Amino acid sequence: KNQVEQSPQSLIILEGKNCTLQCNYTVSPFSNLRWYKQDTGRGPVSLTIMTFSENTKSNGRYTATLDADTKQSSLHITASQLSDSASYICVVRTLTGGGNKLTFGTGTQLKVEL
Amino acid sequence: DGGITQSPKYLFRKEGQNVTLSCEQNLNHDAMYWYRQDPGQGLRLIYYSQIVNDFQKGDIAEGYSVSREKKESFPLTVTSAQKNPTAFYLCASSIALPDTQYFGPGTRLTVL
Numbered sequence: 001k002n003q004v005e006q007s008p009q010s011l012i013i014l015e016g017k018n019c020t021l022q023c024n025y026t027v028s029p030f031s032n033l034r035w036y037k038q039d040t041g042r043g044p045v046s047l048t049i050m051t052f053s054e055n056t057k058s059n060g061r062y063t064a065t066l067d068a069d070t071k072q073s074s075l076h077i078t079a080s081q082l083s084d085s086a087s088y089i090c091v092v093r094t095l096t097g098g099g100n101k102l103t104f105g106t107g108t109q110l111k112v113e114l
Numbered sequence: 115d116g117g118i119t120q121s122p123k124y125l126f127r128k129e130g131q132n133v134t135l136s137c138e139q140n141l142n143h144d145a146m147y148w149y150r151q152d153p154g155q156g157l158r159l160i161y162y163s164q165i166v167n168d169f170q171k172g173d174i175a176e177g178y179s180v181s182r183e184k185k186e187s188f189p190l191t192v193t194s195a196q197k198n199p200t201a202f203y204l205c206a207s208s209i210a211l212p213d214t215q216y217f218g219p220g221t222r223l224t225v226l
Contacts, residue, residue: 042219042220043118043217044204046215046216049214089156093212102215104157104158106156
């Protein structure tokens with residue numbers, strides 16, 4: 001069964017600190033992995049997308065890594081800001097007959113405090 | 115101002131009533147999707163449409179219906195057959211099926 005597991009479930013950090021969120025998946029065959037940021041009561045917004053051949057991709061203070069061998073990804077947030085408080089969702093796409101099967105993780109709820 | 119819009123933001127209905135959630139996009143995207151989000155669970159696909167006048171069931175289509183009469187619009191009807199309709203509903207669109215999905219702001223439906 002295709003699954004995406006994220007850890008930790010929730011995290012509280014002080015403003016200015018760094019943090020790393022984890023995503024493990026069992027989705028196969030793998031197409032790509034995307035990290036979304038979802039503010040409370042809003043729709044998710046894409047942060048990064050990574051394909052099989054990519055190890056690292058950055059978007060400002062967000063850096064995603066992918067290890068396709070171990071089926072793990074991480075999202076590192078540098079110098080956190082209050083506006084980083086949100087849920088971060090890992091989404092893995094698999095190649096199926098329909099070509100559009102997404103498996104969503106349950107998200108990591110991040111809170112950045114003063 | 116391009117994007118994808120959902121209305122209303124909050125919706126309350128009595129048990130047993132059908133309700134229709136609106137989703138409109140002006141991004142000229144062919145594909146549109148409906149997801150349901152519940153606390154502690156990942157997004158689950160209800161229905162998707164690759165092109166006008168065509169739509170396919172997702173993983174949890176029971177109790178829901180959709181139509182795609184216009185490229186810009188993909189309304190979702192939550193019927194009385196849906197046993198647990200209270201949830202946060204997200205609409206998304208993409209240029210085509212495997213491309214990046216852009217999400218709307220969501221509609222929170224509460225059935226009393």
